[in-house]
Amino acid sequence: MRSGTLILGLGNPLRRDDGLGPRVVEELNRRGLPQGVTALDGGTGGLDLLRYLEEWVRVVIVDAADVGQKPGQFVRFDLREARLLARNGSFSLHNAGLGEAIALANALGRTLPEITVFGLQPKSLDWGEGLSPAVEAGLEALLDAVLEEVKGDDNAQDSGD
Amino acid sequence: MKIEVHHVTRVEGHGDIVVDTENGEIKECRFEVVEAPRFFEAFVRGRPYYELSHITSRICGICAVGHATASLQATEKALGVELSEQTVLLRKLMFHGEMIDSHVLHTYYLVAPDFLGVGSVIPLASSHPAVVERALRIKKLSGDVCAMVGGRHTHPVAMAVGGFTHLPSEVELRAMRARFVDARVDMDESIALFGTLPWPEFERETEYVSLKKDDEYALIDGTIVSSDGFSYPIEDYRKVTNETCVPFSTAKWTHHNRDSYMVGALARFNNNYDQLHPRAQEAAAKLGMKPLVTNTFLNSAAQAIEMVHCIEDSIEIMDELLTRGIKPETPPEVDVRAGEGVGACDVPRGILFHHYVYDENGICTDANCIIPTGQNMANLNADMKALVPQVLDRSQDEIRLLLEMLVRAYDPCISCSAHFLNVEFV
Numbered sequence: 001m002r003s004g005t006l007i008l009g010l011g012n013p014l015r016r017d018d019g020l021g022p023r024v025v026e027e028l029n030r031r032g033l034p035q036g037v038t039a040l041d042g043g044t045g046g047l048d049l050l051r052y053l054e055e056w057v058r059v060v061i062v063d064a065a066d067v068g069q070k071p072g073q074f075v076r077f078d079l080r081e082a083r084l085l086a087r088n089g090s091f092s093l094h095n096a097g098l099g100e101a102i103a104l105a106n107a108l109g110r111t112l113p114e115i116t117v118f119g120l121q122p123k124s125l126d127w128g129e130g131l132s133p134a135v136e137a138g139l140e141a142l143l144d145a146v147l148e149e150v151k152g153d154d155n156a157q158d159s160g161d
Numbered sequence: 162m163k164i165e166v167h168h169v170t171r172v173e174g175h176g177d178i179v180v181d182t183e184n185g186e187i188k189e190c191r192f193e194v195v196e197a198p199r200f201f202e203a204f205v206r207g208r209p210y211y212e213l214s215h216i217t218s219r220i221c222g223i224c225a226v227g228h229a230t231a232s233l234q235a236t237e238k239a240l241g242v243e244l245s246e247q248t249v250l251l252r253k254l255m256f257h258g259e260m261i262d263s264h265v266l267h268t269y270y271l272v273a274p275d276f277l278g279v280g281s282v283i284p285l286a287s288s289h290p291a292v293v294e295r296a297l298r299i300k301k302l303s304g305d306v307c308a309m310v311g312g313r314h315t316h317p318v319a320m321a322v323g324g325f326t327h328l329p330s331e332v333e334l335r336a337m338r339a340r341f342v343d344a345r346v347d348m349d350e351s352i353a354l355f356g357t358l359p360w361p362e363f364e365r366e367t368e369y370v371s372l373k374k375d376d377e378y379a380l381i382d383g384t385i386v387s388s389d390g391f392s393y394p395i396e397d398y399r400k401v402t403n404e405t406c407v408p409f410s411t412a413k414w415t416h417h418n419r420d421s422y423m424v425g426a427l428a429r430f431n432n433n434y435d436q437l438h439p440r441a442q443e444a445a446a447k448l449g450m451k452p453l454v455t456n457t458f459l460n461s462a463a464q465a466i467e468m469v470h471c472i473e474d475s476i477e478i479m480d481e482l483l484t485r486g487i488k489p490e491t492p493p494e495v496d497v498r499a500g501e502g503v504g505a506c507d508v509p510r511g512i513l514f515h516h517y518v519y520d521e522n523g524i525c526t527d528a529n530c531i532i533p534t535g536q537n538m539a540n541l542n543a544d545m546k547a548l549v550p551q552v553l554d555r556s557q558d559e560i561r562l563l564l565e566m567l568v569r570a571y572d573p574c575i576s577c578s579a580h581f582l583n584v585e586f587v
Contacts, residue, residue, distance in 0.1 A: 051301070100283060107286035108293060
C-alpha cells in the first residue's frame with residue numbers, strides 16, 4: 001500500500017556539487033514540509049533505491065544532473081519526458097544508480113509511482129565538500145520550486161496500487 | 162593472443178585482467194588492481210576510540226557490519242571491555258544478516274547472469290522474473306534484520322564499544338523470526354537453482370585460511386587456521402598475511418605456507434564443514450559438495466550454503482533472545498587506558514583483521530586493516546595462470562568470459578582492498 005510523497009535527494013556530499021541532493025533534503029527539513037511529504041537523503045544508493053519506488057504515491061527526485069543548462073540552473077521533468085541512461089548490459093555495483101533501479105522495476109513489471117525529477121546543472125564534481133558558488137546561488141530558486149511542486153500534496157490516504 | 166579487460170563488471174570496484182600468450186606459452190597473465198588507495202589506516206590515527214568503528218565501517222558499503230564488528234572487537238580487547246551475552250547474540254544476528262545480504266547480492270545479482278545467459282540482473286528480471294523477485298525478497302529480509310538490530314541497513318549506528326545504544330523489541334524479534342522461518346522456502350529454491358548451474362570444471366588445490374571455533378561455525382573471533390595444518394591466535398595474524406607490494410596492483414598481496422592462499426566462503430566451508438547447521442550440510446549434499454572442494458568457481462555455491470546456515474542460526478539466536486527476554490542494557494562505561502588489540506571476523510569475502518594501538522587518552526596512534534580481497538589476489542593470479550593453459554583452444558570471447566567468471570568467483574571487493582578489477586588481454 002503506497003502513501004505520501006517522497007522527496008529523494010541523491011548524491012555524494014564529498015564530490016562538491018554532487019552533494020546537491022542531500023543538501024536540498026537538509027534545507028527542506030529545516031524549513032518544514034507539508035503533512036504527508038517526507039524528504040530523505042538517498043545518498044548514492046544503487047539498486048536498493050528500488051524500495052523507494054514502491055512505498056510512495058509520488059516521488060520527487062532532486063539530483064545534480066547534466067541537463068544542458070548553465071551551472072546552478074535546473075530543469076523539471078517527468079520521467080515520461082526523459083530517458084535516464086540505464087546500463088542494460090553489464091555494470092559494476094559502483095555505477096548502478098537510479099536509472100538501473102527504474103529499469104529493474106520496469107523489467108519486473110512493477111508499478112512505478114509518479115516520478116518528477118529536478119535536475120540541476122553542476123559546476124564541479126571534484127573531490128571536496130560544499131557546493132560551488134554558482135550552484136549555491138541557484139539553490140534558493142530550486143528549493144522554492146520543489147516546495148511549490150509538493151504544495152497541497154497531502155495524499156497520505158491515497159493508494160497508488 | 163592478447164586479451165585485455167578494462168574494469169571487469171559485476172564486481173565491487175575497479176580491476177583489470179591482462180593475458181598475453183604466444184604459441185601456447187603464457188607471456189603475461191595477471192589481475193591488476195587499479196582502484197585508488199583508501200588511506201583509512203592513516204585517518205583513524207588521532208581519533209578517539211569510540212569513533213573508530215563508525216569510521217572504518219565506511220571502508221565498505223556491503224561489509225559495513227563486518228568492519229564495525231572487527232573494529233569494535235579490536236578496541237574492546239585494547240581497552241579491556243567485556244561484552245554481555247545479549248550483546249554477543251545481537252552482534253551474531255546482525256553479522257548473519259549482512260552475510261546473507263552480501264551473499265544474495267553476489268550469487269544472484271553478480272554470478273547468476275553468467276550462467277543464465279544475460280549481461281546483468283536487469284535483463285535477468287525480464288528472462289527470469291521469479292529468480293530476481295526471490296533475490297529481492299532475501300535481500301530485503303537481510304537488510305531489515307540489520308536495520309532492526311543496528312538502527313539502519315548499512316553503517317550500523319547502534320553498535321557501540323561494549324554494547325548497543327538501541328535494542329530491538331521482543332515484538333520486532335518475533336515478527337522477524339517468523340519471516341526467517343518463511344525464508345526457508347526461498348533457501349530451498351536457491352539451492353535448487355544453484356544445483357542446476359553448469360559450474361566450470363577447474364581444480365586447483367590451494368591453502369585455505371579461515372577462523373575456527375570448536376563450538377560454532379566461526380565468523381566472529383576464534384583462532385586462525387589453515388588447511389595446511391597451521392593454527393595461530395588472531396594476534397599473530399601477520400605470521401599468516403605477510404603482506405607484500407606488487408608493481409601492478411594497489412592491493413597488497415599475501416602468502417603464508419605456499420605462494421598464495423584463499424579466504425572466503427569456500428575456505429570456511431572446507432575448514433569448518435562440521436560446524437555448519439545440519440540444514441546447510443543437507444544443502445551442500447544437494448550441491449554435491451563435501452570438503453575438500455578445490456574448484457574455485459564453487460566459492461559462489463559455498464556462499465549459497467552459508468546463506469542456509471545463517472538463516473537457520475539466526476532463527477536459533479532469535480529463539481534464545483526471546484527465551485531470555487531483551488534486557489534494557491546500555492553500553493558499559495569504558496575505563497580509558499593505553500592498549501593494543503586485534504579484532505578478526507570471517508566476513509562474506511573472508512578473514513578480516515583490524516589492529517589498533519591506543520594511547521592513555523584512548524586516542525588511536527596506529528592502525529592496520531587487512532581485507533579479504535587483498536589476501537585472495539595472489540591466489541586469483543595463480544588460478545588464472547593454471548586455468549589459461551587448459552582453455553587456450555577456446556575462442557577469445559570464451560576465455561575472456563571464463564576469466565571474468567573466475568575473478569567474480571572470488572566476489573572481490575576491490576575498493577576495499579586497495580590498499581583492488583578490469584581484464585586486459587594484451
